[in-house]
Amino acid sequence: MSVLYERVALIGLGLIAGSMSLAMRRAGLAGEIVGTARSAETRAVAREIGLVDRVTETIPEAVEGADLVVLAVPVGAMGEVAAAMSAHLKPGATVTDVGSVKRAVIEAVAPHIPEGVHFVPAHPIAGTEHSGPRSGFAELFRNRWCLIVPLEGTDPAAVARLRALWEGMGSRVDEMDAAHHDLVLAVTSHAPHLIAYTMVGVADDLRRVTDSEVIKYSAAGFRDFTRIAASDPTMWRDVFLTNKDATLEILGRFTEELFALQRAIRLGDGQHLFDYFTRTREIRRGIIEAGQDTAAPDFGRGAVTS
Amino acid sequence: MSVLYERVALIGLGLIAGSMSLAMRRAGLAGEIVGTARSAETRAVAREIGLVDRVTETIPEAVEGADLVVLAVPVGAMGEVAAAMSAHLKPGATVTDVGSVKRAVIEAVAPHIPEGVHFVPAHPIAGTEHSGPRSGFAELFRNRWCLIVPLEGTDPAAVARLRALWEGMGSRVDEMDAAHHDLVLAVTSHAPHLIAYTMVGVADDLRRVTDSEVIKYSAAGFRDFTRIAASDPTMWRDVFLTNKDATLEILGRFTEELFALQRAIRLGDGQHLFDYFTRTREIRRGIIEAGQDTAAPDFGRGAVTS
Numbered sequence: 001m002s003v004l005y006e007r008v009a010l011i012g013l014g015l016i017a018g019s020m021s022l023a024m025r026r027a028g029l030a031g032e033i034v035g036t037a038r039s040a041e042t043r044a045v046a047r048e049i050g051l052v053d054r055v056t057e058t059i060p061e062a063v064e065g066a067d068l069v070v071l072a073v074p075v076g077a078m079g080e081v082a083a084a085m086s087a088h089l090k091p092g093a094t095v096t097d098v099g100s101v102k103r104a105v106i107e108a109v110a111p112h113i114p115e116g117v118h119f120v121p122a123h124p125i126a127g128t129e130h131s132g133p134r135s136g137f138a139e140l141f142r143n144r145w146c147l148i149v150p151l152e153g154t155d156p157a158a159v160a161r162l163r164a165l166w167e168g169m170g171s172r173v174d175e176m177d178a179a180h181h182d183l184v185l186a187v188t189s190h191a192p193h194l195i196a197y198t199m200v201g202v203a204d205d206l207r208r209v210t211d212s213e214v215i216k217y218s219a220a221g222f223r224d225f226t227r228i229a230a231s232d233p234t235m236w237r238d239v240f241l242t243n244k245d246a247t248l249e250i251l252g253r254f255t256e257e258l259f260a261l262q263r264a265i266r267l268g269d270g271q272h273l274f275d276y277f278t279r280t281r282e283i284r285r286g287i288i289e290a291g292q293d294t295a296a297p298d299f300g301r302g303a304v305t306s
Numbered sequence: 307m308s309v310l311y312e313r314v315a316l317i318g319l320g321l322i323a324g325s326m327s328l329a330m331r332r333a334g335l336a337g338e339i340v341g342t343a344r345s346a347e348t349r350a351v352a353r354e355i356g357l358v359d360r361v362t363e364t365i366p367e368a369v370e371g372a373d374l375v376v377l378a379v380p381v382g383a384m385g386e387v388a389a390a391m392s393a394h395l396k397p398g399a400t401v402t403d404v405g406s407v408k409r410a411v412i413e414a415v416a417p418h419i420p421e422g423v424h425f426v427p428a429h430p431i432a433g434t435e436h437s438g439p440r441s442g443f444a445e446l447f448r449n450r451w452c453l454i455v456p457l458e459g460t461d462p463a464a465v466a467r468l469r470a471l472w473e474g475m476g477s478r479v480d481e482m483d484a485a486h487h488d489l490v491l492a493v494t495s496h497a498p499h500l501i502a503y504t505m506v507g508v509a510d511d512l513r514r515v516t517d518s519e520v521i522k523y524s525a526a527g528f529r530d531f532t533r534i535a536a537s538d539p540t541m542w543r544d545v546f547l548t549n550k551d552a553t554l555e556i557l558g559r560f561t562e563e564l565f566a567l568q569r570a571i572r573l574g575d576g577q578h579l580f581d582y583f584t585r586t587r588e589i590r591r592g593i594i595e596a597g598q599d600t601a602a603p604d605f606g607r608g609a610v611t612s
Contacts, residue, residue, distance in 0.1 A: 189526030
């Protein structure tokens, strides 16, 4: 593949930025990859493991001369970072982000984008429960979707180049508007995370079942919840605070449905339960057919090969 | 390893029974393995793939002369199966089951156990979302816990032999009483399953987000819910109907906690969210340390090796 951006600046050096650096490097998509992070420890680790070509101490140094600037910090920190970089952006550069919420990021970042710089919000739907500069891997985006959320009037060439970057890192790319993005993600990600966090918290609180029992017998379904509920606390706090309306709407629907199923259990209505569970099984089949997961029966048992 | 039971009869030939047959065979734990299932199609598949040594048409034929009888049918069918086998059991034989609920199974089965036959309820905490005679694999129980729930006055030698069987199939074994078992499983399995079913149902209902969007973008957390929610509908209907009290108690606690987190989101209380999410992350670390899951970062991406 050919170089798409001569210089890329990564602001934030966690799971997503680290994986982007490794994926861009492997595919030869960037000339030089520069990175910075707020924490001195993160910068030190990134230098030690050679995560990017050059680590800078400050945001202005990182974005100087960059053709692409990637904001890869928690959603709640986007506005502050945008303010810090604003005066140092190269004319004609593209600014993008990888935040899980799009309306709030656009509100926070767009006012800081100078005339002549392109702002193209994006969201790679990929992740693990790990975080930090050591957690990235080049395969993270392979066959995963990246949603690009172009603003009205954005230069189509800037959007096309960013799309090519994500495709070059292995992603499939879709475009949609910010409000729809936030609703879709509330369903597929934000509400499920809050629910998993809640169930893990309940298990921890229940004094009659010991923590050791919960942990030992987790293979029975609980394990998948703990995986979700181990995700980065700062990132998720910001997601819920900034995608408040859509998340609360979905949680409201969820609570209604849960009450209906609890009622069926209480009344012994086996047919209602059976029909419900049969319907949900179909969705799983669709996900396997769509290639977003494997049907291998012993998932999570051993090392994973790709 | 040496043969523990000269003849084993499997009643039901789904995921658990099939995996037991393959695991017992590999470790040489049983002389002959006989099996039967209610459905003619299941029996035909079991014969075709050689899942057991001999498939019988009826339950009386299967249990005749068996030293160990394993009830591996949905919890709601246990009583009926026990009644059908009762008069045909060999004196001195052991009857066990693999049901996910223990109080209800004991109530349904114990009255049908003749004098001189041992009844030792058990529950292997292992499974996948797949079901049927083709879904079994010998590794299913490796490093997973099996809970044995001995009744008062049971011959310790019969319990010890069943324990040795499960250990021979790769399990770790614990003993506890039936009421505690049902509470522990309500937390680690039954409530999480109902919650996952509910969330998958909500996603399906939501007309503003298409099914195709839900499926495409499922990697964002929803995927783990669909895996849980794809489990066998009959089995799970029976679990909820027979472990009603413990499941409803845990769901009540869950709903309380979820309301508290929804309130924190609505009020913008980031500290509450951050503290909660930090606490749940610790539980995940405990599960990885306890060996019940892997920390490999690209879970579910490719084929799994063991």
